[in-house]
Amino acid sequence: MSIRADLLEVLARRALTEDAARPDAVERLHARGGRTARENIGELVDPGSLVEYGRFVTAAQQDKREVDDLLDRTVADGIVGGLATVDGHACAVLSYDYLVMAGTQGMRGHRKTDRLLHVVDRLALPTVFFAAGGGGRPGDTDIPLVSALDVTTFAAWARLSGRVPRIAVVDDNCFAGNAVVAGCADLVVATERASLGMGGPAMIAGGGLGDVAAAEVGPIDVMTANGVVDVAVASGEAVATARRLLGYFLGPVEEWEAPDQTALRDVVPEGERTAYDVLPVVETVCDEDSVTVLRPTFAPELLTALGRVEGRTVGVVANDTRHMAGAITAAAGDKAARFLQLCDSFGFPVLSFVDTPGMMVGPDAERTGLVRHTSRLLVAGAQLGVPLVGVVLRRGYGLGAQAMLGGSTHEPLMTLAWPGAHLGAMGLEGAVRLSMRRELEAIEDPEERERTVRELTAWAQEHSSALNVARHFEIDDVIDPAETRQVVARLLDAAARDGRLRGSGRPVDTW
Structure with a gap:
């Protein structure tokens, strides 16, 4: 069958846009551990489902x-982008192409992105954005520019916050405008190859700040410790992780398995001073293999995770007593x-597992802006429209416990406690020493004084036991x-x- 010349021209031009048309460049990218935009998209979406926008666009540099x-x-x-499906669910996907001028953002590329983001907004599509790239590109000359500050891409992407779930993936250097794309996303997945920064090496040097290698601008260990990256994975796992995260936003799953629940009876130590890993609690209450921990090395004293209960997505917050005794910093x-905020925006019920001595205290803590930062948790909890279920595992003390419970033990849809749990206005021994200060100061013998403290603390523990708190209907x-x-x-x-x-x-x- 003969092919018309005009169709042949389209097919030939389309072939130029595929990875196969630039084998040397692809080989060089692979040699340093990278993947092409089309490879990432191909792994993410269902085969044959991509409907691409702007395939034939070229850089605005025809005059040179x-x-x-x-x-x-x-x-x-x-930039490669379009609509597709993931596990049969409609979504959008965009990827800067590191094979084209290091994934920099061109003026026509911005127009393509804006066009697609407009479609995303109209159709309310979950979106995955592979964000790695070198930032804005100053070499486009066909479109008259002075400042280029009228580019609307960043506002369009930021405006989608709360409207559609947005996941950014970073598997290479990601600077300036590309870093803004990642930073504005709801969740950020990054690999050991990633380096994120509001300015790359050229901008740093241009600002008189010295010569810095690209890998040293914002390496993955820095970006996980400061909370910029939600999930850090090996390079080959980035796409699968993005797909897993996207799944939480796509509705309930029909197939799930429940772990053995009897393990929960022994997971929390009896003594208040013994630290333990709270993740097994979360993983046991949730469906088998459904939990993804977010920002694990940022503020590790508080665990945040997405999971499922009987197929339904839930958000989990939990105090981790291995760090700062589980205090709220x-x-x-x-x-x-x-x-x-993330859970409330997208309709995820929240499970709160409480084991905290309260808010962190002391001059060093106050220098961190503790009053304002911890108050954010109370404001966010008070604004929740989704159900919150509170479970006091062992210690529920002070304002920290209240913050974990939306502001009060009666704010959650239900507040439960496990056997052996205690609740109070502050840590029990501290409460004894504070409320009985004068009486204790009157005891001259130090050993007798400490024995009295122990006796009063034991009485306070009995009085503040979960059963007694429940008897007074405070939980x-x-x-x-x-x-x-x-x-x-x-x-x-x-x-x-x-x-x-x-x-x-x-x-x-x-934040």
């Missing part, structure tokens, strides 16, 4: 380069507040830990009836 050179070296103006307040129930998952699942069923479990759609802050 030949057309054949533009077709060969500025394919799609450095300034960083923990920011971390938890931002996570609650709703004390349960066998093995019942936790079942109770949570039934509460969420009640909350979700008739489609009432909806997100607020409010913007998610970037």
